[in-house]
Amino acid sequence: MEQFSISKTFFPGVPLIDLSKPESKSQLVKACEDFGFFKVINHGIPTQFITELESEAVKFFSLPISHKEKTGPPDPFGYGSKKIGNNGDVGWVEYLLLNTNTQSDYHKFASIFGEAAEKFRCIVNEYVSRVKKMACEILEMLADGLKIQERNGFSKLLMDEESDSVFRLNHYPPCPTEFGESSKNLIGFGEHTDPQIISVLRSNNTSGLQISLTEGNWISIPPDSNSFFINVGDSLQVMTNGRFKSVRHRVVTNSSKSRLSMIYFGGPPLSEKIAPLPSLIKGEDDSLYKEFTWFEYKKSAFKSRLADNRLGFFEKIAAS
Numbered sequence: 433m434e435q436f437s438i439s440k441t442f443f444p445g446v447p448l449i450d451l452s453k454p455e456s457k458s459q460l461v462k463a464c465e466d467f468g469f470f471k472v473i474n475h476g477i478p479t480q481f482i483t484e485l486e487s488e489a490v491k492f493f494s495l496p497i498s499h500k501e502k503t504g505p506p507d508p509f510g511y512g513s514k515k516i517g518n519n520g521d522v523g524w525v526e527y528l529l530l531n532t533n534t535q536s537d538y539h540k541f542a543s544i545f546g547e548a549a550e551k552f553r554c555i556v557n558e559y560v561s562r563v564k565k566m567a568c569e570i571l572e573m574l575a576d577g578l579k580i581q582e583r584n585g586f587s588k589l590l591m592d593e594e595s596d597s598v599f600r601l602n603h604y605p606p607c608p609t610e611f612g613e614s615s616k617n618l619i620g621f622g623e624h625t626d627p628q629i630i631s632v633l634r635s636n637n638t639s640g641l642q643i644s645l646t647e648g649n650w651i652s653i654p655p656d657s658n659s660f661f662i663n664v665g666d667s668l669q670v671m672t673n674g675r676f677k678s679v680r681h682r683v684v685t686n687s688s689k690s691r692l693s694m695i696y697f698g699g700p701p702l703s704e705k706i707a708p709l710p711s712l713i714k715g716e717d718d719s720l721y722k723e724f725t726w727f728e729y730k731k732s733a734f735k736s737r738l739a740d741n742r743l744g745f746f747e748k749i750a751a752s
């Protein structure tokens with residue numbers, strides 16, 4: 433028993449997956465089963481699209497607060513600072529939440545960027561479409577690796593015109609304190625799991641991201657601005673009937689450098705039923721989860737606190 437728990441908490445390091453290698457398919461499946469978290473290289477996204485967006489983001493966050501606030505509060509899209517969600521969570525972070533399918537937020541940016549608003553939106557759109565394509569390729573390799581008949585079983589949900597996906601820019605300013613060391617554990621973004629199917633994160637070279645594989649133990653993830661970090665979301669955990677794990681993660685502040693991250697959250701259409709794929713269970717009765725749509729899950733998620741176990745509410749209680 434003792435040995436088991438030790439081996440369960442042993443973390444050999446972030447799985448590094450080279451998407452150009454044929455063996456990456458089985459490595460992806462293993463990483464999703466073991467940790468729900470991995471890093472990809474040879475992802476095919478030219479650096480130019482990443483650095484261009486990064487410099488737009490830097491420009492945006494360096495605007496005076498009064499300007500930035502004109503694009504907020506996040507309703508749910510727009511600029512937000514410190515407050516995360518609607519239920520009392522706060523962090524040492526400012527962010528921009530954007531819709532990936534419509535330009536409904538465009539007017540908000542036009543008011544502060546003027547003509548540059550169009551350029552900003554173009555750069556975001558270009559980046560999002562590339563990252564989404566990569567996310568779909570990964571989801572197809574995963575479906576293949578799980579021997580699901582429909583290779584696009586997961587990816588079609590992101591490809592759907594109605595896909596409810598989100599894009600986020602997070603900026604964590606340096607968080608100095610008079611007491612030096614004590615700023616080490618300040619929270620930038622509180623612990624949580626992402627509700628969607630898959631999240632694709634790119635950050636600058638400032639540390640802060642941590643994942644938790646066992647309660648209360650946090651593993652710092654070394655930053656790498658040339659790679660993408662991928663994490664399994666709650667919806668993919670459900671669609672694989674718990675075989676893939678939605679990873680708990682958080683961001684702690686840095687006392688001297690600012691961290692900038694950009695994240696694509698690939699989600700299904702609102703009306704989509706989230707349930708284990710038939711080939712991953714013997715019968716409907718073997719689903720670990722009650723039936724729900726993405727709309728229902730999202731609604732419930734937005735009523736929760738960041739750290740809540742959102743899936744718990746949708747788990748079937750084993751008959752005693």
Ligand SMILES: C=C1C[C@]23C[C@H]1CC[C@H]2[C@@]12CCC[C@@](C)(C(=O)O1)[C@H]2[C@@H]3C(=O)O
Binds near residue numbers: 517626628
């Ligand atoms: C307390 C919160 C804040 C939430 C909703 C709810 C639970 C989880 C948070 C996230 C995490 C992933 C991106 C996001 C956009 C999402 O879909 O779920 C976030 C959202 C927000 O930052 O507004």
Ligand SMILES: O=C(O)CCC(=O)C(=O)O
Binds near residue numbers: 600635641682
């Ligand atoms: O900003 C980061 O690096 C991660 C933030 C995060 O987990 C999120 O926005 O869901």
Ligand SMILES: [Fe+2]
Binds near residue numbers: 624625626681
């Ligand atoms: Fe997250």
